[in-house]
Amino acid sequence: MxxxxxxxxxxxxxxxxxxxxxxxxxxxxxxxxxxxxxxxxxxxxxxxxxxxxxxxxxxxxxxxxxxxxxxxxxxxxxxxxxxxxxxxTQHYHAICEECGKIVDIYYPGLDDVEVVASNLTGFEVTHHRMEMYGTCPECIAKHKAADSVSPEIPVNH
Structure with a gap:
């Protein structure tokens, strides 16, 4: 390919x-x-x-x-x-806010969003992009590992 x-x-x-x-x-x-x-x-x-x-x-x-x-x-x-x-091919991106990793997402259902946007706004739409932000599985796993290794220590007043 x-x-x-x-x-x-x-x-x-x-x-x-x-x-x-x-x-x-x-x-x-x-x-x-x-x-x-x-x-x-x-x-x-x-x-x-x-x-x-x-x-x-x-x-x-x-x-x-x-x-x-x-x-x-x-x-x-x-x-x-x-x-x-x-x-x-047209695709979108999921971006990890912690490590910056970018993963491609292919979702053909969003192809007609340009037609909808054009109909709603009167724009001649030439292209679009969509990004989703969050935390990737590797960063989530690091957090879980860190949480299980170092539990919070209570503070005495």
Whole structure:
């Protein structure tokens, strides 16, 4: 599946007369393979050994290109670094407020929300995004483990 996404994306780049450099291919492949919604710096660090002459600017420039073409969605949350998500299908995100983990959610029932919004507002809706915030299972487990190890000590007055 992921290999076919790389091939399809490369074909789309070629059809747009965009040169396929080894760095561009590696960045795209990393995004498709990654499930962690990486930052540009994380992508750079992951590929630095394979491409010692590649700069962070190269990663950012390619991410901008992929975002413009529609391969990648830039996700900006608060004041933290942007995260990048390869988007082959419309999906949503659940975000852990403690560790920052982002998990994709596919729910086709929300596709018609744009039509409803357009009908209610008169807007020509071009896209939408939805995010859910909470605590991931790993952070919940850490809290439960910490609570069972160190019970509260009563304070005597």
């Amino acid at each position: 992921k290999n076919s996404q790389v091939v399809h994306s490369i074909e789309k780049l070629k059809a747009s007369n965009i040169r396929i450099t080894p760095q561009r291919y590696a960045i795209l492949e990393f995004l498709i393979e990654s499930e962690s919604h990486p930052t540009a710096d994380e992508i750079y660090r992951a590929l630095a050994d394979r491409f010692p002459n590649m700069s962070v600017a190269t990663v950012y420039n390619n991410l901008r290109l992929f975002t413009k073409i529609g391969f990648v969605q830039e996700m900006v949350y608060g004041d933290s670094s942007s995260r990048f998500d390869f988007t082959s």
